[in-house]
Amino acid sequence: MLEIRNxxxxxxxxxxxxxxxxxxxVNAGEVAAIMGPNGSGKSTLSYVIAGKEDxxxxxxxxxxNGENLLEMEADARAAAGIFLAFQYPLEIPGVATMTFLKxxxxxxxxxxxxxxxxxxxxxxxxxxxxxxxxINRDMLRRPLNVGFSGGEKKRMEILQMALLAxxxxxxxxxxxxxxxxALRIVADGVNALRAQNRGFLVITHxxxxxxxxxxxxxxVMSKGRIVRSGGKELALELEKNGYxxxxxxx
Amino acid sequence: MAAVQETIDQVKSxxxxxxxxxxxxxxxxxxPAKGLTEDTVRYISARKNEPEWMLEWRxxxxxxxxxxxxxTWSRVNYPPINYQDIYYYAAPKSGASPQSxxxxxxxxxxxxxxxxxxxxxxxxxxxxxxxxxxxxDAVFDSVSVVTxxxxxxxxxxxxxxxxxxxxxEHPELVRKYxxxxxxxxxxYFATLNCAVFTDGSFVYIPKGVRCPMELSTYFxxxxxxxxxxxxxxxxxxxxSYVSYLEGCTAPKRDENQLHAAVVELIALDDAEIKYSTVxxxxxxxxxxxxxxxxxxxxxxxxxxxxxKISWTQVETGSAxxxxxxxxxxxxxxxxxxxxxxxxxxGAQQVDSGTKMLHLGKNTTSKIIAKGIAAGKxxxxxxxxxxxxxxxxxxxxxxxxxxxxxxxxxxxxxxxYIEAKTATAVFEHEATTSKIGEDQMFYCQQRGLSxxxxxxxxxxxxxxxxxxxxxxxFAVEAQKxxxxxxxxxxx
Ligand SMILES: Nc1ncnc2c1ncn2[C@@H]1O[C@H](COP(=O)(O)OP(=O)(O)OP(=O)(O)O)[C@@H](O)[C@H]1O
Ligand SMILES: [Mg+2]
Numbered sequence: 001m002l003e004i005r006n007x008x009x010x011x012x013x014x015x016x017x018x019x020x021x022x023x024x025x026v027n028a029g030e031v032a033a034i035m036g037p038n039g040s041g042k043s044t045l046s047y048v049i050a051g052k053e054d055x056x057x058x059x060x061x062x063x064x065n066g067e068n069l070l071e072m073e074a075d076a077r078a079a080a081g082i083f084l085a086f087q088y089p090l091e092i093p094g095v096a097t098m099t100f101l102k103x104x105x106x107x108x109x110x111x112x113x114x115x116x117x118x119x120x121x122x123x124x125x126x127x128x129x130x131x132x133x134x135i136n137r138d139m140l141r142r143p144l145n146v147g148f149s150g151g152e153k154k155r156m157e158i159l160q161m162a163l164l165a166x167x168x169x170x171x172x173x174x175x176x177x178x179x180x181x182a183l184r185i186v187a188d189g190v191n192a193l194r195a196q197n198r199g200f201l202v203i204t205h206x207x208x209x210x211x212x213x214x215x216x217x218x219x220v221m222s223k224g225r226i227v228r229s230g231g232k233e234l235a236l237e238l239e240k241n242g243y244x245x246x247x248x249x250x
Numbered sequence: 251m252a253a254v255q256e257t258i259d260q261v262k263s264x265x266x267x268x269x270x271x272x273x274x275x276x277x278x279x280x281x282p283a284k285g286l287t288e289d290t291v292r293y294i295s296a297r298k299n300e301p302e303w304m305l306e307w308r309x310x311x312x313x314x315x316x317x318x319x320x321x322t323w324s325r326v327n328y329p330p331i332n333y334q335d336i337y338y339y340a341a342p343k344s345g346a347s348p349q350s351x352x353x354x355x356x357x358x359x360x361x362x363x364x365x366x367x368x369x370x371x372x373x374x375x376x377x378x379x380x381x382x383x384x385x386x387d388a389v390f391d392s393v394s395v396v397t398x399x400x401x402x403x404x405x406x407x408x409x410x411x412x413x414x415x416x417x418x419e420h421p422e423l424v425r426k427y428x429x430x431x432x433x434x435x436x437x438y439f440a441t442l443n444c445a446v447f448t449d450g451s452f453v454y455i456p457k458g459v460r461c462p463m464e465l466s467t468y469f470x471x472x473x474x475x476x477x478x479x480x481x482x483x484x485x486x487x488x489x490s491y492v493s494y495l496e497g498c499t500a501p502k503r504d505e506n507q508l509h510a511a512v513v514e515l516i517a518l519d520d521a522e523i524k525y526s527t528v529x530x531x532x533x534x535x536x537x538x539x540x541x542x543x544x545x546x547x548x549x550x551x552x553x554x555x556x557x558k559i560s561w562t563q564v565e566t567g568s569a570x571x572x573x574x575x576x577x578x579x580x581x582x583x584x585x586x587x588x589x590x591x592x593x594x595x596g597a598q599q600v601d602s603g604t605k606m607l608h609l610g611k612n613t614t615s616k617i618i619a620k621g622i623a624a625g626k627x628x629x630x631x632x633x634x635x636x637x638x639x640x641x642x643x644x645x646x647x648x649x650x651x652x653x654x655x656x657x658x659x660x661x662x663x664x665x666y667i668e669a670k671t672a673t674a675v676f677e678h679e680a681t682t683s684k685i686g687e688d689q690m691f692y693c694q695q696r697g698l699s700x701x702x703x704x705x706x707x708x709x710x711x712x713x714x715x716x717x718x719x720x721x722x723f724a725v726e727a728q729k730x731x732x733x734x735x736x737x738x739x740x
Contacts (some may be wrong), residue, residue, distance in 0.1 A: 008655050050691075050695050051691075051694070051695075052691050053687070053691070054687075073694070073699075074691060074694035074695055075694040075695075075698060075699050076702075077695075078694065078695055078696060078697040079697050082695075084695050086692065086695075089692070090688055090689045091689075091690040092689060092692070092693070092707060093653070093681075093683035093685075093707070093710075093711070094653070094683065094707060094710035094711040095707055095710040096710070097707055099697075099706070099710065100706070103698060103706050104693075104696035104697050104698055105697075105700065106700055107696075107697040107699065108696075108697035108699045111697065143710075155421075160696065162695070164697070
């Protein structure tokens with residue numbers, strides 16, 4: 001589903017290289033976890049996949065179902081099925097969450113040549129999804145993420161993911177800032193979306209998230225590369241031994 | 251830096267392609283030599299066949315103006331204006347005051363058509379319900395070329411004509427009300443306007459009459475190096491109501507042009523005036539070359555008890571805007587409102603706001619000001635709310651929000667509050683939000699294009715003010731705002 005080959009990336013305005021020939025494959029139906037020390041380039045990888053402009057790709061390719069993502073604008077990538085749950089979700093002043101959700105869903109439908117959603121159908125979908133995630137309906141009337149708590153913002157990311165039904169979901173530290181109950185609710189939300197035709201890339205520092213969202217594969221990232229891959233037991237090993245063994249390998 | 255450069259490039263390209271009203275009409279014009287002397291004032295007055303009292307009034311203003319100096323307190327910057335390098339009068343040769351549309355130069359009719367303003371009544375009538383009709387006064391450079399639906403309005407007793415015609419036909423009303431709201435020496439630009447004003451609209455709504463249609467004036471500056479000195483006077487007699495709309499456009503030119511207007515509104519007992527502006531003068535290019543200097547004095551006098559004046563403005567154009575539509579709340583129980591959207595992009599500078607002067611008892615006012623700054627523009631809201639000693643129970647609510655797009659623009663809020671009575675209650679709210687590249691990326695990640703994202707955020711921001719405009723203008727204004735901001739985020 002998602003194939004990344006030899007991805008080499010630097011910051012656009014600086015001489016700073018962050019991803020150094022990274023290789024990674026996520027298959028349809030697979031949940032892949034990425035772990036790695038602070039600053040190893042995990043968020044950068046997620047931004048580059050999603051199409052943020054601050055980076056320059058020096059080499060390599062990213063394919064989604066065979067399509068070359070690097071040639072597409074961020075909004076086209078979203079319509080093609082890439083979703084990124086941000087490590088730090090942005091506040092959108094003055095736009096009610098409901099309004100934003102509808103605009104986003106319709107924009108993607110339009111890009112795929114589908115008809116616009118009818119308002120009653122949309123409201124039904126949103127309410128059902130919000131209830132599942134324990135999101136208060138009053139919150140849907142407030143401007144998106146403005147004044148939301150850290151945990152509320154993360155839940156809102158999962159709500160958007162559920163509504164947009166992407167084929168490739170990237171979750172960047174979605175567990176940070178969540179209390180224990182919220183962690184379970186969010187994990188349940190993600191698990192409910194697991195499907196044959198959908199891939200997940202879950203970036204996290206903690207095993208406790210992976211207790212709830214059990215990964216098929218675990219990758220260790222260090223200094224801009226995947227330095228080791230394994231099954232879910234690899235995460236347990238990392239939790240015990242830390243990343244010391246990998247700082248040399250990179 | 252790459253993104254910054256890109257923003258600048260995009261804004262530049264907008265100027266060329268997106269200011270739709272930048273065309274020039276080729277037409278033979280009648281104009282005196284450049285420059286301003288007593289002779290210029292006499293020339294303008296003579297061309298308009300004005301009575302002696304009017305000429306004397308102008309000359310008096312001119313002499314006073316010569317003793318005044320240009321104000322410098324606003325947050326706008328521009329090179330000194332050479333008042334001797336401007337044409338003060340320009341009228342189409344075909345005749346300054348045509349009696350019917352057939353006498354209007356077809357090139358002018360074509361111009362207004364291109365601007366989306368049909369002047370032929372039969373074209374307007376086609377398919378428009380009577381209550382949705384709009385009567386138009388079209389001012390082209392220095393003269394009003396035509397006013398539509400005059401007859402139908404006259405049946406209701408409403409006078410709607412150019413100020414030049416009003417001076418000829420209704421001198422008693424003009425003399426009674428002119429400069430009673432904005433005194434001749436109010437400020438430098440207002441005094442200049444008194445000396446050399448050329449045209450504008452005059453409205454009188456008699457007692458108890460609800461004006462049967464929207465009235466509007468479209469100002470067009472066409473000639474090069476020509477100043478436009480608009481003068482508008484609207485009187486709503488006891489218990490009457492009128493809604494009036496003003497629109498403005500100008501061709502793209504490399505040099506700056508001056509628009510110095512004076513607008514006076516008078517509402518007598520229980521009368522209501524709703525005055526809306528969609529200002530879209532040519533803003534100049536991204537570096538600030540060309541564009542209109544819009545220096546305007548607009549003031550309404552709620553002279554009668556329980557009268558109401560409401561200003562709504564959507565300001566997207568002009569290189570520089572200096573404008574504070576205000577209300578004098580003289581009558582007991584009177585109410586003033588100010589709803590404003592000021593959009594600036596490129597190198598535009600806006601210093602705008604309002605004054606609410608509470609003089610009567612139980613007077614109320616409301617101010618909703620939304621400033622959007624993008625590109626390298628600079629936007630200032632300057633507001634004053636004051637209550638006189640006798641203005642017991644004066645109430646004001648002010649809400650003033652700024653939205654910054656990108657990180658090279660600036661927004662400032664300067665509120666002055668002055669209450670001389672302990673019973674006054676003034677509330678003030680202000681917010682500043684910013685849309686940067688990170689927010690744009692977030693929106694795009696959800697599938698919105700850059701234009702869709704800007705439109706979504708901006709429309710949410712200005713909704714409360716747009717609702718104040720008549721429906722069809724609200725739609726136009728919304729489009730205009732979106733176009734003005736296109737490509738403003740890198
Ligand atoms: N726009 C930028 N300008 C300068 N440096 C940047 C930029 N973006 C990322 N970096 C740098 O690139 C490196 C990788 O950052 P990134 O955010 O991808 O790390 P991360 O693995 O997500 O870390 P964390 O676990 O702390 O979230 C860091 O050294 C960071 O400072
Ligand atoms: Mg990170």
